[in-house]
Amino acid sequence: MSSPDLYGLRERFETDNILLCFNGPISRSLIEEIGNALKNxxxxEQLSPASALDVFAAYIELTQNIRHYATTSSLPGAETATVIVSHAQGCYRVAAGNIVEIEDGQKLVARIDSFANMNKAELKAAYKTQLRQPRDEHAVTGAGLGLIDMARKSSQPMQARLQDIGNGTAYFSLSIQI
Structure with missing residues (x-):
């Protein structure tokens, strides 16, 4: 096994303005530790409290969604997440990805794409509508507000990507700009 080119990796991080990068199995305690580092x-950076909260909330939502999917799907490799937070031109970008079943990924991309076609007022209305929906007491997921809330906070439409990796699986990634 050859030694990784750490300087090359560092240079890539500098070029892409990457502040935080993680790749590996995600756990509740790891989400918390990385979240603390991000908050600090x-x-x-003396970011406004509202903006800092939005960046942190996007990180938490993305990583918890990955952890939840890995727990409920039992898909091998789904618990391995890639998370990146970067900063450029006055905006922060939070991106995360993991392996999903291709059908699940397609549904998620379609849902995210539908948010991209909504303006702020429509997103607010969608959020309120979802908030009023009765919750199934046996549901294993949340109320479905997280993605809508991230779409509302994003300064650009969220960008979802699904890359087929074979065997009925794909790599799903989602990026949010704040």
Whole structure:
């Protein structure tokens, strides 16, 4: 096994303005530890409290969604997440991805694409509508508000990508700009 080119990786991080990058199995405690590091960084950058909260909330939503999917799907490799937070031109970008069953990924991309076609007022109305929906007491997922809330906070439409990797699986990634 050859030694990784850490300097090349560092240079790539600098070029892409990457502040935080993680790749590996995600757990509740790891989400918390990385979240603390992100909060401390945002605090040191003296970002407005509202913007810092939006960046942190996007990170939490994305990583918890991956962890939840990995737990409920039992798909091998689904617990391995890639998470990146970057900063450029006055905006923060939070991106995360993991392996999903292709059918699940297609449904998710379609849902995210539908949000991209909504303006702020329509997103607000969709959020309120979802908020009023009765919750199935046996549901294993949340109320479905997280994606809509991220779409509302994103300064550009969220970008979802699904890359077929064979055997009925794909790599799903979602990027949010704040």
């Amino acid at each position: 960084y945002l605090k040191s």
